Amino acid sequence: MKQVVISCCLAAALLMAFQAMPSYAQYDQYDIYVHDWLAGTTVQVTSIPNRGEFNPAWSPDGRYIVHDVVKFDRSGTPVYQDLAITEVASGVSTPLAGTDQGNDAAWHPKGGLIAFDRAPVGDLSIYYVPSSGGTRGLLLTDAIDPTWSRNGNYLAFYRPSEGAIYTLNLKTGATTFVDEGEAPFWDQHTDEYITFTRDGEVFSVRVIGGAAAGSPMQQTFDPAFDGGSTYSPTAKHIVFMTTRGGQSDLWVVYAFGGTPTYLTGSPLVDEYDPAGRRGSWEVAYASRDPGKKSMRKSDAPESSGLAASSHPNPFNPATTISFTLPETAHVTLTVYDLLGRQVATLVEGSLEAGNHTAHFDASHLPSGTYLYRVQAGGTSLTRRMMLLK
Numbered sequence: 001m002k003q004v005v006i007s008c009c010l011a012a013a014l015l016m017a018f019q020a021m022p023s024y025a026q027y028d029q030y031d032i033y034v035h036d037w038l039a040g041t042t043v044q045v046t047s048i049p050n051r052g053e054f055n056p057a058w059s060p061d062g063r064y065i066v067h068d069v070v071k072f073d074r075s076g077t078p079v080y081q082d083l084a085i086t087e088v089a090s091g092v093s094t095p096l097a098g099t100d101q102g103n104d105a106a107w108h109p110k111g112g113l114i115a116f117d118r119a120p121v122g123d124l125s126i127y128y129v130p131s132s133g134g135t136r137g138l139l140l141t142d143a144i145d146p147t148w149s150r151n152g153n154y155l156a157f158y159r160p161s162e163g164a165i166y167t168l169n170l171k172t173g174a175t176t177f178v179d180e181g182e183a184p185f186w187d188q189h190t191d192e193y194i195t196f197t198r199d200g201e202v203f204s205v206r207v208i209g210g211a212a213a214g215s216p217m218q219q220t221f222d223p224a225f226d227g228g229s230t231y232s233p234t235a236k237h238i239v240f241m242t243t244r245g246g247q248s249d250l251w252v253v254y255a256f257g258g259t260p261t262y263l264t265g266s267p268l269v270d271e272y273d274p275a276g277r278r279g280s281w282e283v284a285y286a287s288r289d290p291g292k293k294s295m296r297k298s299d300a301p302e303s304s305g306l307a308a309s310s311h312p313n314p315f316n317p318a319t320t321i322s323f324t325l326p327e328t329a330h331v332t333l334t335v336y337d338l339l340g341r342q343v344a345t346l347v348e349g350s351l352e353a354g355n356h357t358a359h360f361d362a363s364h365l366p367s368g369t370y371l372y373r374v375q376a377g378g379t380s381l382t383r384r385m386m387l388l389k
Helices: 002-006 024-028
Strands: 030-036 041-044 052-058 064-072 078-087 093-095 103-107 113-118 123-130 137-141 144-148 154-159 164-169 175-180 182-186 193-198 201-208 226-231 237-242 249-254 261-264 271-276 282-288 307-311 318-325 329-337 342-351 354-361 368-376 379-387
Touching (some): 052 282, 078 103, 103 144, 113 144, 137 154, 154 182, 175 201, 237 271, 249 271, 307 379, 318 329, 318 379, 329 354, 342 354, 342 368
Parallel strands (some): 030 052, 144 182, 226 271
Antiparallel strands (some): 030 041, 064 078, 103 113, 164 175, 182 193, 237 249, 249 261, 271 282, 318 354, 329 342, 329 368, 368 379
């Protein structure tokens, strides 16, 4: 968890978030969760007793997550950490051999290697191990926070001595200055953008051939801390953590200029370290169990047969809601904002079993998250969609 556990660079900016977590027991309760921001669902992935899990990174196929496993003393100070790999479907965690005091891992897009740093013990270097574990090898010195390019030919990293982001050409060994900042994340769709943190705000910059191709774009403007950013699968949106509400939640902003909107979070619980999954709208992050979100994917209840989805999502300004009825029923399809106010009724009447669609035009509504509810007879289903103008 570079933003909370080990990074001296972000410690001051996250002091507000620390104040909400005074006891070591709370740190030990941090696990990895996965939020599907199209379906609006969240599942718990890890649960290692008496340890905190932070800094998730996806395997290329999305079946596994590599993450920090941290042991704390009673003051909340980390005393030891290493890396583990957890299977998303089962929640089974396996220590990754060769990564003692490892932190902030990045899985190579071809799957064979995992890069990481050892900043918790003051070793500001990036190492690598096989994804099956083994003897670590040194990749770079004066470097932490690794992130791979989509094609695997470059590695972006933070250089502490300069407070700047560089890239490493894996073929030539050359390093190239990108911009001032830290905590880089390389988009896994176009392979052309890196999002990063600078002075408590989120930025992005286009990168071609490992070098910046133009000036960086500032994505957030807020007195609160914004950072720890990651990309959506289309690279059109950036998910980041922010202390805007007095605690750390996950928000999202359109990557080419837009208004940030709330994505997910829980009252009195902080969320950190978002990591987008390649080709998916799932975001992994670290949080404590908020009570109602501890269900693993394998424990999910069986469907009643009623199904619904919206496309596109996020959308601007219109989207199509598709739903499937298992039997003929009286159907109501309504849309609400997050305050529970009804903003539209799209369907009201009897429909036959099968597939149906409804058009939702939000031209008159502000950016934000909206809920749509399909009620068919005695069964109902609620899903989330996001308007980004």
